[in-house]
Amino acid sequence: MNTLCMLTNEAICERIGHARDRVIYVAPGLWLDAAKALVNFVRNNGPGKLAILLDDPPHICRLGYGEIEAVEILLENGLEVRKCTGLRAGIFIADEEAWFFSPTPLLVEEGADKKKEFAPNAVIIDVEHANKLVSSLSPKLAITSRRTGVADRWRATRSSSTSSPTQLLLRA
Numbered sequence: 001m002n003t004l005c006m007l008t009n010e011a012i013c014e015r016i017g018h019a020r021d022r023v024i025y026v027a028p029g030l031w032l033d034a035a036k037a038l039v040n041f042v043r044n045n046g047p048g049k050l051a052i053l054l055d056d057p058p059h060i061c062r063l064g065y066g067e068i069e070a071v072e073i074l075l076e077n078g079l080e081v082r083k084c085t086g087l088r089a090g091i092f093i094a095d096e097e098a099w100f101f102s103p104t105p106l107l108v109e110e111g112a113d114k115k116k117e118f119a120p121n122a123v124i125i126d127v128e129h130a131n132k133l134v135s136s137l138s139p140k141l142a143i144t145s146r147r148t149g150v151a152d153r154w155r156a157t158r159s160s161s162t163s164s165p166t167q168l169l170l171r172a
Contacts, residue, residue, distance in 0.1 A: 004123060005122050005123075006119055006120055007090075007121060007122035009034055012025075012037075012092060013034055015092070016094060018095075019041060019045070020045060020095060021049060022093065022095060023041055023050050023095075024130075024134055025053070025092055026051075026053040026054075026087070026090060026134055026137065026141075027066075027092070027103050028054065028055040028066065028087050028105075029054055029055060029065035029067070030066045030070045031067055031070055032067050032070045035067075035071070036073065038050060038079065039074065039077045039079065042079060047079070047080075051080075051082075052074065052079065052081045053081075053082045053083070053084050053137060054066075054071065054081060054083060054087065055083070055084060055086065055087040056085055064106035065103055065105050065106075082140075084138065088102075089101070090102065091133050091134055093130050093131070093134070097124070098126065098129070098130035099125065099130075100122065100123045100125050101121055101123070102122070104121060
């Protein structure tokens with residue numbers, strides 16, 4: 001397994017499409033196709049298996065880190081989105097795979113999806129390490145690996161919260 005990789009938006013969407021147990025998406029922003037993949041993930045697997053943490057949407061979109069329409073789709077479909085102001089690094093967990101990545105703002109250079117040559121922007125990391133990173137940003141989003149037998153701690157915390165179907169962005 002290569003440690004350094006190129007984590008494109010297309011690759012993120014593909015991993016979300018194959019995930020069954022959980023998806024955690026932490027990044028400055030996201031693109032429309034990733035938002036649609038997250039909505040489909042919840043439709044197929046349930047809302048208690050997804051966590052999203054983004055920077056402030058209007059700000060990140062102006063910087064080229066994503067599309068405001070992507071955040072609107074998440075909220076219109078009742079997905080909970082938490083906010084972490086100033087976030088510039090990404091953590092992506094799909095089932096038992098995890099990456100720490102650096103999203104490239106499109107205002108600075110073309111996105112990884114457009115590059116033809118290998119341009120690493122991510123490091124494959126252990127799920128437990130990824131969970132520790134997520135927990136340091138927002139303890140409510142932390143989960144543990146299924147291999148440890150305590151993965152339901154996160155699901156129980158998420159499903160016991162009372163919230164309206166459409167969430168406003170919440171501060172981490």
